[in-house]
Amino acid sequence: KAGVTQTPRYLIKTRGQQVTLSCSPISGHRSVSWYQQTPGQGLQFLFEYFSETQRNKGNFPGRFSGRQFSNSRSEMNVSTLELGDSALYLCASSWAGSRSTDTQYFGPGTRLTVL
Amino acid sequence: DAKTTQPPSMDCAEGRAANLPCNHSTISGNEYVYWYRQIHSQGPQYIIHGLKNNETNEMASLIITEDRKSSTLILPHATLRDTAVYYCIVSPSYNNNDMRFGAGTRLTVKP
Numbered sequence: 001k002a003g004v005t006q007t008p009r010y011l012i013k014t015r016g017q018q019v020t021l022s023c024s025p026i027s028g029h030r031s032v033s034w035y036q037q038t039p040g041q042g043l044q045f046l047f048e049y050f051s052e053t054q055r056n057k058g059n060f061p062g063r064f065s066g067r068q069f070s071n072s073r074s075e076m077n078v079s080t081l082e083l084g085d086s087a088l089y090l091c092a093s094s095w096a097g098s099r100s101t102d103t104q105y106f107g108p109g110t111r112l113t114v115l
Numbered sequence: 116d117a118k119t120t121q122p123p124s125m126d127c128a129e130g131r132a133a134n135l136p137c138n139h140s141t142i143s144g145n146e147y148v149y150w151y152r153q154i155h156s157q158g159p160q161y162i163i164h165g166l167k168n169n170e171t172n173e174m175a176s177l178i179i180t181e182d183r184k185s186s187t188l189i190l191p192h193a194t195l196r197d198t199a200v201y202y203c204i205v206s207p208s209y210n211n212n213d214m215r216f217g218a219g220t221r222l223t224v225k226p
Contacts, residue, residue, distance in 0.1 A: 004158070033214075035216075042216055042217070042218055043202075043216035045215065048213060058213070090158050092158075103149075105161060106151075106159045108157055
């Protein structure tokens with residue numbers, strides 16, 4: 001079974017631009033979560049989508065948004081990029097996220113650099 | 116706001132067991148202990164999780180104390196490829212897609 005895939009793997013943008021990152025979950029998984037990882041803050045939860053609805057949200061500004069499609073693929077968007085948005089953005093998927101035996105599986109991440 | 120405490124770094128000799136401790140003294144009754152690891156610049160990899168019983172899979176063993184306030188991840192025969200940052204996370208079963216990662220333990224396996 002193919003793992004979680006993320007595109008693009010690397011991205012360079014300039015301040016003020018916007019960016020869209022894509023995540024394809026493991027086949028059959030319906031929950032997709034997004035995380036931001038920086039050297040200073042570590043791994044931080046952004047938001048989670050399940051059945052095209054945002055089910056949970058971390059403590060990030062409104063510039064960070066996401067959506068999920070009917071096939072469970074998800075995108076996250078960051079508008080008005082700031083230098084501090086440079087990070088590794090990770091996507092994780094799970095079947096439903098509400099069972100004790102459920103587990104999140106992470107993709108390889110998208111490395112975003114803001115200049 | 117991670118609910119776990121781990122040593123920042125540990126070393127282990129290749130072929131020996133690596134025992135990684137984690138304190139989670141405020142764990143709630145419905146929270147599981149999860150372990151992930153992250154090899155440089157890759158996405159975190161799931162290792163194992165448990166509630167109160169000890170667990171074992173092909174990668175590792177998880178030992179949880181009876182009071183559930185601490186646990187130990189055991190890699191029975193560490194190899195150089197096990198060098199990574201290991202994260203211990205507690206998460207409720209009803210919401211385990213919002214994982215609060217701490218700083219983790221950087222394990223270095225040495226030849």
